[in-house]
Structures are given as C-alpha cells and as structure tokens.
Amino acid sequence: MIKKAIGVFDSGLGGLTILKALRRALPHENLIYFGDSANVPYGSKSKQAVTRFSLDIVRFLESQGVKMIVVACNTASALALPTLRKQCRVPIIGVIEPGARKAVASTQNGRIAVLGTEGTVKSNAYAAAILKCNPRIHIKQQACPLFVPLVEENWTKKPAALLIAQDYLASVRKHRADTVILGCTHYPVLKKMIARVLGPEVTLVDSAQVVAQAVQNFLQKNHLQETAGKGKLTVYASDDPARFKRLAACLLADKITTVHLKKLNA
Amino acid sequence: MIKKAIGVFDSGLGGLTILKALRRALPHENLIYFGDSANVPYGSKSKQAVTRFSLDIVRFLESQGVKMIVVACNTASALALPTLRKQCRVPIIGVIEPGARKAVASTQNGRIAVLGTEGTVKSNAYAAAILKCNPRIHIKQQACPLFVPLVEENWTKKPAALLIAQDYLASVRKHRADTVILGCTHYPVLKKMIARVLGPEVTLVDSAQVVAQAVQNFLQKNHLQETAGKGKLTVYASDDPARFKRLAACLLADKITTVHLKKLNA
Numbered sequence: 001m002i003k004k005a006i007g008v009f010d011s012g013l014g015g016l017t018i019l020k021a022l023r024r025a026l027p028h029e030n031l032i033y034f035g036d037s038a039n040v041p042y043g044s045k046s047k048q049a050v051t052r053f054s055l056d057i058v059r060f061l062e063s064q065g066v067k068m069i070v071v072a073c074n075t076a077s078a079l080a081l082p083t084l085r086k087q088c089r090v091p092i093i094g095v096i097e098p099g100a101r102k103a104v105a106s107t108q109n110g111r112i113a114v115l116g117t118e119g120t121v122k123s124n125a126y127a128a129a130i131l132k133c134n135p136r137i138h139i140k141q142q143a144c145p146l147f148v149p150l151v152e153e154n155w156t157k158k159p160a161a162l163l164i165a166q167d168y169l170a171s172v173r174k175h176r177a178d179t180v181i182l183g184c185t186h187y188p189v190l191k192k193m194i195a196r197v198l199g200p201e202v203t204l205v206d207s208a209q210v211v212a213q214a215v216q217n218f219l220q221k222n223h224l225q226e227t228a229g230k231g232k233l234t235v236y237a238s239d240d241p242a243r244f245k246r247l248a249a250c251l252l253a254d255k256i257t258t259v260h261l262k263k264l265n266a
Numbered sequence: 267m268i269k270k271a272i273g274v275f276d277s278g279l280g281g282l283t284i285l286k287a288l289r290r291a292l293p294h295e296n297l298i299y300f301g302d303s304a305n306v307p308y309g310s311k312s313k314q315a316v317t318r319f320s321l322d323i324v325r326f327l328e329s330q331g332v333k334m335i336v337v338a339c340n341t342a343s344a345l346a347l348p349t350l351r352k353q354c355r356v357p358i359i360g361v362i363e364p365g366a367r368k369a370v371a372s373t374q375n376g377r378i379a380v381l382g383t384e385g386t387v388k389s390n391a392y393a394a395a396i397l398k399c400n401p402r403i404h405i406k407q408q409a410c411p412l413f414v415p416l417v418e419e420n421w422t423k424k425p426a427a428l429l430i431a432q433d434y435l436a437s438v439r440k441h442r443a444d445t446v447i448l449g450c451t452h453y454p455v456l457k458k459m460i461a462r463v464l465g466p467e468v469t470l471v472d473s474a475q476v477v478a479q480a481v482q483n484f485l486q487k488n489h490l491q492e493t494a495g496k497g498k499l500t501v502y503a504s505d506d507p508a509r510f511k512r513l514a515a516c517l518l519a520d521k522i523t524t525v526h527l528k529k530l531n532a
Contacts, residue, residue, distance in 0.1 A: 038315050042420070046506040049304045049527075146426075152310070160412075160429040167424065169470040207448065240312040263314075265531050
C-alpha cells in the first residue's frame with residue numbers, strides 16, 4: 001500500500017524548523033515540503049495576498065494526495081487558516097494554537113510576549129489564542145520584520161543581527177515577560193541570539209516540538225499514523241530550487257537530495 | 267487631446283527614486299507608477315520569476331495606453347529587459363545602460379564598483395554595459411541583499427544599517443573604486459550612509475537623474491514630449507495599497523493622494 005504523505009508548507013525556509021521536528025517525531029511518515037520562494041516573504045503582505053498564495057499551495061498539496069496539511073508558517077496560520085479549512089478537503093493544522101497553549105502552560109508571572117511578522121502581530125491571532133486559554137495573561141506583541149531576511153540571507157551570526165534583535169526586544173524586556181513565543185518559523189534559527197538578549201530567566205517557546213506533537217496526536221486519534229518503514233521526504237520550491245537547496249542545507253541537519261521546481265499560478 | 271502617460275514600475279518602493287527625478291525633469295507628463303508589493307523583493311528571485319512578474323506588469327501598463335515604459339528596477343532591467351522588449355509594443359527604457367555610461371564618464375582611476383541585488387550582480391548586466399563603453403575598466407560587483415528590506419522597513423537610519431553597509435562595502439574599499447554605482451533603485455535612500463562609509467573621494471552614481479535624462483531625450487527625439495499642463499500621477503500597488511502609500515510618503519517629497527490596488531494574475 002502506498003503511504004499517504006503529510007504536506008507541510010511555508011513562505012520559504014522557516015518551515016524547515018517544523019519539518020525537522022516532524023521527521024524526528026514521525027520517522028515513518030512520508031513528508032512533502034513546499035517552500036514558496038517565489039512569493040517570500042509573507043510577513044509584510046496583506047491577508048488577501050497571503051490567503052491567495054496559501055490556497056494555491058494547499059491545492060497543489062491536495063493534488064499530491066496528502067492525508068493532512070501542516071501550515072508551517074505563522075503568518076499564513078494567522079491570516080489564512082479559516083479560509084484554507086473551508087476550501088480544503090483534508091485536515092489542516094496551524095502553528096498558532098499549539099504555541100499559545102505551550103506559552104500559557106509555561107508562564108509563571110502571567111506575562112507573555114509574542115514575536116512575529118507584521119501580519120501575524122496585526123492579526124492578533126496569538127493574543128486571541130492565549131486569552132482563550134487564560135484571559136488574565138498580559139500580552140506584548142512585537143513585530144520583527146527584519147528577522148526573516150536575516151535568516152533567508154544567512155546573516156544570523158553577524159553583529160548587525162544582534163543589534164537588530166536588541167532593538168526589537170527592548171519592548172519585550174520592558175514588558176517583563178517570562179515567556180516569549182517565537183511566533184515565526186524563521187525565528188528558531190535566531191534562538192541563541194534572542195536568548196542572549198533576553199537572558200536565561202526567559203523561556204523561549206519554539207512551536208516546532210508542540211506542532212509535531214499535535215500532528216502525532218491527530219494521526220493516532222484518527223488511525224492514520226504509519227508505524228513501519230523509513231519515511232520519504234520530497235521538497236518543492238516555487239522558485240530557484242538550487243538556491244533553496246543550498247540555503248536549506250544550512251537549516252536542516254539532514255541533507256536534501258533534490259528540490260523540485262513547482263511554479264504556482266503560472 | 268488626452269495625454270498618453272509614461273509607465274514606470276518597480277518591485278516595490280525603490281522605483282519612486284526614479285519617479286521623483288522623472289517628475290522634476292518632465293513636469294508636464296502624466297505618469298503611472300506600479301509597485302509590485304505582492305511579489306517584492308525581486309533581488310533574490312530567479313530570472314524566470316522576475317520575467318514573469320515584469321511581463322504581467324508591462325501588459326497591465328500597456329492596457330492603460332502608456333506611450334513608453336521605464337523599468338525603474340535594476341533586477342528587472344538586468345534579467346527581463348530583452349524579453350520585455352520582445353513581447354511589448356511600446357518602447358521600454360531600463361536603468362542599467364544609463365547608469366553604466368555615467369559611471370564610465372565619471373571614473374578617474376578606471377576602477378568601478380557596482381552595488382546591486384543578488385540577481386543584478388549574478389546577471390553581469392552592469393559589467394557587460396560598462397565594458398561595452400570601455401573594456402579596460404576594472405569592475406568589482408557586490409550583492410547587498412539586506413539593503414532592500416532595510417529600505418522597505420524604513421530602518422535606514424538605525425545603527426544596524428550602518429553595520430550592514432560597512433560589511434558589504436569592505437570589498438568595495440579594498441577594490442579602491444573611485445566610482446560606485448548604486449545599482450538598485452532602493453539604494454539612493456541609503457546614499458548618505460553609503461557615502462559616509464566610502465568617504466568623500468568616491469563618486470556615487472545614482473541612476474535616477476540619468477534615466478530621467480534618457481527618457482527626456484527619447485521623447486524629444488520621437489516628438490512625444492508634452493509641453494504644457496501639469497502632469498498627473500497615478501499609483502498602483504499589487505498588494506496592500508494603504509501600507510504602500512504610508513511608506514511611499516517617506517520616500518517621495520510629494521504626497522500621493524491615492525494608491526490603487528491592482529492584483530496581478532489573480
């Protein structure tokens with residue numbers, strides 16, 4: 001019997017942090033990753049645009065016969081999830097709810113900060129998800145639009161990256177949050193630097209593990225989990241697959257053999 | 267008689283530096299500006315993707331009855347100009363040739379550096395245009411991919427921007443260029459900072475004036491120039507016109523009354 005794959009997508013490379021956690025938690029599953037390198041970044045674009053890009057990808061993943069889809073992008077989860085769920089036949093899991101739940105479980109002082117793209121912050125999706133778990137949490141949201149280009153350009157270890165982080169995180173320190181959500185799948189790549197700026201007393205919530213856990217729970221509950229054989233990974237990018245492969249190698253421990261080109265709307 | 271407009275386009279806001287020069291040089295002309303905010307940035311995307319985006323815009327501008335088109339984007343000029351000229355009925359002027367000619371006229375020591383996006387640098391379009399004018403020029407090309415997000419996020423006056431500029435420009439200083447082409451229409455916004463890093467003995471070539479001059483020459487030669495009445499400006503963006511208008515106000519001295527939404531390929 002042919003294994004049905006799990007579809008995973010992001011605007012670019014960031015979702016690979018989720019993919020990595022999925023491969024570790026679910027080694028028998030076939031995975032299809034789609035990086036929308038033709039339209040990256042999503043963070044500063046409108047709800048309409050992000051929804052349009054996401055719908056195109058979801059339709060492509062459905063055409064590949066996936067059994068479920070993981071929106072490994074906070075901006076797309078924040079802006080497009082309801083529309084995607086309405087227009088799609090397979091179950092879809094986003095990254096916002098699992099991350100919000102973990103942060104609420106972690107905070108001791110009831111003060112949580114959310115780092116995200118402009119789109120994610122403006123959507124208030126994290127704030128809504130956090131307040132649904134516990135309406136007494138004090139929330140500070142901070143947009144960090146330059147973090148995505150820093151990651152996409154592999155500039156995360158340069159002094160300028162630290163300076164940019166210090167600028168963005170000043171408001172988070174002022175808020176005295178003891179728990180900070182890395183609300184963009186690109187940000188875990190900057191985790192060490194963010195931890196250095198915020199100090200050891202702050203817990204950073206990286207949604208990769210919790211999302212992998214949520215996917216595992218869903219598969220088990222619905223008897224869809226594979227239990228044998230090594231899972232296969234297939235990677236698509238909507239533009240310049242060679243560049244995508246080269247940069248992905250910096251983010252994933254596993255080497256990607258091939259990145260296929262799949263143009264959307266072309 | 268209805269004035270036919272000049273169409274001007276860029277991946278985003280950068281082309282407004284060209285638009286400003288065009289309005290000053292040609293005050294009687296109607297101008298239509300198109301910022302492709304749904305697909306910005308072009309700089310790290312492939313020739314195929316940039317050509318596809320550019321063709322969509324050129325077709326829209328043609329449908330608006332423009333008399334000529336200015337590709338106010340170095341990446342699109344470098345990667346897509348031959349295809350655009352082949353598939354388009356109206357004359358098209360790019361930004362590379364005028365900038366290259368000005369740089370060759372300016373250099374005293376025969377050493378020119380070109381700052382541009384990854385796409386522009388890889389295309390070698392500036393190097394080819396410079397060597398066509400003078401094959402003995404020594405050329406250093408430097409990709410500066412983070413400059414566009416710094417401009418698009420209005421972060422040009424922060425210390426991190428200076429640090430990023432110092433990093434990119436180290437190779438230019440080493441090359442001992444006396445003339446440096448700002449080979450991306452976003453870069454003139456960073457002109458003061460780049461000048462501060464390179465020192466007063468280096469001439470920065472900003473293609474805005476030369477492109478405006480090239481357009482004026484073309485119109486005169488073909489008896490297409492308007493000589494009376496105040497020119498009208500119409501602005502389109504492919505995503506989030508409100509955001510585009512707000513950021514454009516920081517770049518253009520003139521206020522833009524309205525930015526119209528025009529989705530491409532939707």
